[in-house]
Amino acid sequence: MKLNCVVVDDSTIHRITIAKLVNEHADLTLVGDFSNASETRNCILNKNVDLLFLDIEMPVQSGFDLLDGLKTRPQIIFVSSKSDYALKAFDYAAIDYLHKPITKDRFNKAVQKAIESNLRKKENPDDDGEFIFIKSNLKNFKIFISKIKWIEAFGDYIKINTEDETHLVLSTMKSFENDLPEDKFLRVHKSFIINVDKVERFNSKFAEIGNTKIPLSRNKKEDLAKALNKA
Structure with a gap:
């Protein structure tokens, strides 16, 4: 089964580049690409999104701000031109952290991690089932x-x-x-x-x-x- 993907980046060039990589991948389906957190949030709430390619530094709301506003989240692959946010990114249970400019080989490796993670969930579903993310004391927590x-x-x-x-x-x-x-x-x-x-x-x-x-x-x-x- 293909993973439904959304690409979020305020840079048109980078957004088109990632969207192209998604479209060329046999196991991915692009269901939307957006330049801001607001449009992305509406898409996630109204469509079945499995994987989010998410830029961090965006106007008005950052990628982290977007995730803080979601109780349930798709799998996340962060995309950034800076390495400064890598540690914080994994507090959000990120699958991977891609550094711009992205190569096709590095992109495919990150996607493979997401595919394998998705398969593990289906083959060995957690007994605790559905979960949400909350922010408490400036930290993110996964709550079953x-x-x-x-x-x-x-x-x-x-x-x-x-x-x-x-x-x-x-x-x-x-x-x-x-x-x-x-x-x-x-x-x-x-x-x-x-x-x-x-x-x-x-x-x-x-x-x-x-x-x-x-x-x-x-x-x-x-x-x-x-x-x-x-x-």
Whole structure:
């Protein structure tokens, strides 16, 4: 199966060069090429994108800014004329880091890494399944959705409670709720979203996850009961 690719670079020459390499590769399909983060974000949200060739230094928003605004990300191959960002790039789980000008041989090696990574995921799917990326304390974290127990409002932040740790993320409850699977998570209170699979007991006032009692807003008991029956 071919990987659907998007090329992002504010330089027309470099964008055309990379797009040409994508079109010439038997295992890649170009689904879009853009000069800025805004258009790229819209494409990723509306199309199935497997691999992103991403420039870092762009006007208005950098490549890093683009990724910080995405909860779920395709595979990333960074493309830059500078080596200064290489270390930071791998904090974003990059497949590779290509230095401009790009040679066809180096391009093909990076693509092969992406292909092999994609195959490994299909042949040996992670038991934890779907994941999202969050930014907490100036670092990027990969969070498996199945490990999230509940999310709570925390001033201008939200606190994500997982099986292993907690993270404070600058976000609204509504924004984060939109990025979660509707069949697995339920807003049970203005300040709480819970993973339905983690609920052990509940009554008209509380849902219990481990030793934590999470308040239920009025009439949310019925919604929770329906969600549990579907789970």
